[in-house]
Amino acid sequence: MLHWLNMGGYWMYVWPSYALTAVAVVLNIAAARRDFRVAVRDARRRAEQRRGAA
Amino acid sequence: MSWTWFHRFGSPPYFYRVAGILIPWFAWIAAVAAAAGLVGGLVLAPPDYQQGEGYRIIFVHVPAAVLSTMAYAVMATASGVGLIWRMNVAHAVAASCATIGAWFTVVALATGSLWGRPMWGTYWAWDPRLTSELVLLFLYLGYLGLRGAIDDGARADRACAVLALVGVINLPIIHYSVDWWNSLHQGHTVLKFGKASMPASMLVPLLLMMLAFTMYFGAIMLIRARGEVLRRERSARWINEATGA
Numbered sequence: 001m002l003h004w005l006n007m008g009g010y011w012m013y014v015w016p017s018y019a020l021t022a023v024a025v026v027l028n029i030a031a032a033r034r035d036f037r038v039a040v041r042d043a044r045r046r047a048e049q050r051r052g053a054a
Numbered sequence: 055m056s057w058t059w060f061h062r063f064g065s066p067p068y069f070y071r072v073a074g075i076l077i078p079w080f081a082w083i084a085a086v087a088a089a090a091g092l093v094g095g096l097v098l099a100p101p102d103y104q105q106g107e108g109y110r111i112i113f114v115h116v117p118a119a120v121l122s123t124m125a126y127a128v129m130a131t132a133s134g135v136g137l138i139w140r141m142n143v144a145h146a147v148a149a150s151c152a153t154i155g156a157w158f159t160v161v162a163l164a165t166g167s168l169w170g171r172p173m174w175g176t177y178w179a180w181d182p183r184l185t186s187e188l189v190l191l192f193l194y195l196g197y198l199g200l201r202g203a204i205d206d207g208a209r210a211d212r213a214c215a216v217l218a219l220v221g222v223i224n225l226p227i228i229h230y231s232v233d234w235w236n237s238l239h240q241g242h243t244v245l246k247f248g249k250a251s252m253p254a255s256m257l258v259p260l261l262l263m264m265l266a267f268t269m270y271f272g273a274i275m276l277i278r279a280r281g282e283v284l285r286r287e288r289s290a291r292w293i294n295e296a297t298g299a
Contacts, residue, residue: 004097008107013172017165021114024161025270028154032277039281040297047293 064141066283070296073276080276084269087262094259102256111169113259116244117267119162122190123225125155125271129197130222133215142286143279145211148218149201150278154271156194163187174238182231183239186224193221207286 007014062068095113102109129151136144166184167177178184197217204210232241243251244260252260287293 007110008101010106010108010110010172013108013168014110017111017114017168020164021118021161024118024157028157028274031153032274032281036277036281039284043284043287043293044297 064139064143066143066287067292067296069143070280070283073280077273077276077280080269080273084266084273087269088266091259091262091266094255094262099256099259100253105173108169108172111165112256113263115162115165115169116260117263118158118165119187120264121267121271122155122159122162122187123228124268125151125158125275126190126193126218126221126225128275129155130218130225133218136211137215137219142211143283145215146282146286147275147279148215149211149282150275152194152197152201153278154274156191156198158267158271159187159191159194163191170238179238181238182235183228183237186228186231189224190221190228193217193224197221 005011005015063072091113095110099110101107129148132144132148132151135141136148163184166187170179171177197214200217201210201214204213231237232239244257244264284293284296
């Protein structure tokens with residue numbers, strides 16, 4: 001296991017690469033989902049207002 | 055060939071519904087392909103005869119770089135469709151590509167930098183491939199800045215579409231930079247005529263990771279595009295039906 005983690009001495013380049021990629025993957029999922037939730041909430045509010053005005 | 059499918063996708067309710075069906079499929083394929091690709095790339099694939107274990111950065115670096123250029127190609131195509139056919143859904147798709155595209159351009163640059171340090175002896179060089187990828191990042195940031203700076207939605211769509219289309223010139227430059235100039239960056243490994251210059255034990259995990267990143271991009275882009283379509287929608291009845299309010 002330790003041998004594998006060491007990546008033949010390249011661990012300080014390999015693991016940060018994978019970590020950064022993982023962070024980007026997770027952050028983009030979170031940001032896209034938050035963006036969608038906000039859009040749904042705003043759209044509902046607009047629909048509500050229009051119904052109130054009619 | 056019938057073009058009805060094309061016009062159907064121009065309808066916001068249809069796009070919203072179909073995107074909602076596609077997202078979980080894309081996400082699951084991405085998750086399974088990434089799991090298989092990571093095991094194949096980090097455990098099963100043998101070390102490289104020159105770079106040892108250090109080459110394993112390839113399994114995130116290349117897929118991230120592919121995603122960064124693919125997102126731009128989708129953004130520019132959607133922009134063109136939006137300009138020519140005045141299709142609002144296409145502008146929504148274009149607007150949904152830039153954030154994730156910019157992110158993965160940064161990932162491609164940073165992982166490339168981390169790979170360059172042990173193999174080339176430097177984190178950065180003003181090399182054609184590296185520089186053109188950096189220009190891609192500036193194009194994305196310019197696109198996002200422009201969209202944020204124009205309040206009127208239709209004008210923002212048109213201005214951003216023109217910017218996206220002008221920037222397309224950078225895509226062939228990125229791709230062919232390793233052929234056109236003397237580059238520090240290695241040449242084509244996967245996409246070339248004839249045989250890929252890699253054994254199957256390395257190529258299969260790489261292709262799996264590329265599939266995973268492509269599906270992941272599809273899922274993220276569609277989640278954003280659904281929100282973008284809702285933001286542009288004026289019909290209260292459709293919003294209530296779509297969001298189940």
